[in-house]
Amino acid sequence: MKKVTFSSGQTIFKAGDAADGLYIVGSGRIGVFFPSNSTHNEPDIVLEKTQILGEMGVIDTASRMATARAIEDCTLVFVSRSEFDKKLEDTDPVVRGVLAILSSRLRDVQRRR
Amino acid sequence: MKKVTFSSGQTIFKAGDAADGLYIVGSGRIGVFFPSNSTHNEPDIVLEKTQILGEMGVIDTASRMATARAIEDCTLVFVSRSEFDKKLEDTDPVVRGVLAILSSRLRDVQRRR
Numbered sequence: 153m154k155k156v157t158f159s160s161g162q163t164i165f166k167a168g169d170a171a172d173g174l175y176i177v178g179s180g181r182i183g184v185f186f187p188s189n190s191t192h193n194e195p196d197i198v199l200e201k202t203q204i205l206g207e208m209g210v211i212d213t214a215s216r217m218a219t220a221r222a223i224e225d226c227t228l229v230f231v232s233r234s235e236f237d238k239k240l241e242d243t244d245p246v247v248r249g250v251l252a253i254l255s256s257r258l259r260d261v262q263r264r265r
Numbered sequence: 266m267k268k269v270t271f272s273s274g275q276t277i278f279k280a281g282d283a284a285d286g287l288y289i290v291g292s293g294r295i296g297v298f299f300p301s302n303s304t305h306n307e308p309d310i311v312l313e314k315t316q317i318l319g320e321m322g323v324i325d326t327a328s329r330m331a332t333a334r335a336i337e338d339c340t341l342v343f344v345s346r347s348e349f350d351k352k353l354e355d356t357d358p359v360v361r362g363v364l365a366i367l368s369s370r371l372r373d374v375q376r377r378r
Contacts, residue, residue: 176359204362211363231359239360244352246289246344247364249317250324254367261374 153231158222164205169216171209173232177201180226185219195223210236211255217262266344271335277318282329284322286345290314293339298332308336323349324368330375 155178158164164175167187175182182205183195196218199205205220210233231239240248268291271277277288280300288295295318296308309331312318318333323346344352353361 174359174363176362202362204359204366207363207366211367236359236363239357243356243360246287246317246349247352247356247360249289249315250287250320250349251360251364251367253317253320254324254364254371258367258371258374261371 153229153235156228156230158226158228160222160224162222164220164222164228165216166219167216171206171214171216173209173230174204174206174236175220175228175230177203177205178227178229180222180224182226182228183221183223185221187218192219192221195221198223209233212259266342266348269341269343271339271341273335273337275335277333277335277341278329279332280329284319284327284329286343287317287319287323287349288333288341288343290316290318291340291342293335293337295339295341296334296336298334300331305332305334308334311336322346325372 156175158180164182165171177199179201182199184197184199184205185192186196189196206216208214208217210231240251269288271293277295278284290312292314295312297310297312297318298305299309302309319329321327321330323344353364
């Protein structure tokens with residue numbers, strides 16, 4: 153886990169980028185822009201302190217599905233896929249099993265779209 | 266968590282039943298029948314040892330979405346929603362956060378159907 157900072161307007165990741173982890177918002181606000189958002193004037197989602205972005209980056213190896221941009225100066229904590237896997241090893245097997253089922257079901261849903 | 270046994274042919278839960286936990290297969294095989302399966306001759310999914318069924322029963326309070334029936338004598342472990350919540354309390358907050366996001370996204374998908 154490492155602390156990273158972004159200035160207002162800076163891109164955190166772009167749709168299509170390789171994904172290798174997730175971010176937790178420490179301070180500031182992040183705009184998430186879906187590919188269907190052509191102007192990128194208004195974010196589709198705004199994330200704030202304690203919220204997570206890019207979580208599919210620890211679940212599978214698909215590229216980023218949306219673009220994330222700092223809409224204020226912000227501090228994030230980056231958790232790499234391997235760090236997340238380490239946390240999963242220490243997780244109760246029932247919780248881990250449920251997470252695996254939900255992940256696989258979401259992947260199926262996304263594949264069908 | 267408690268061990269429960271079902272004889273071949275016995276119903277574990279029916280679509281529409283109130284849901285208050287999940288089951289982990291210990292031995293035997295379970296058939297899952299979706300509401301779209303009108304004859305219930307052939308299960309849509311067969312679950313075996315270590316697989317989980319009824320996992321949405323720990324995620325939300327909606328009723329069972331499918332019917333589960335023992336297709337062999339089987340032993341299951343039942344984990345109630347409150348037992349699962351206790352496990353979640355002991356889970357790393359990043360893992361818990363990802364589970365919460367995936368759950369809420371799956372609920373959205375199901376609501377849109």
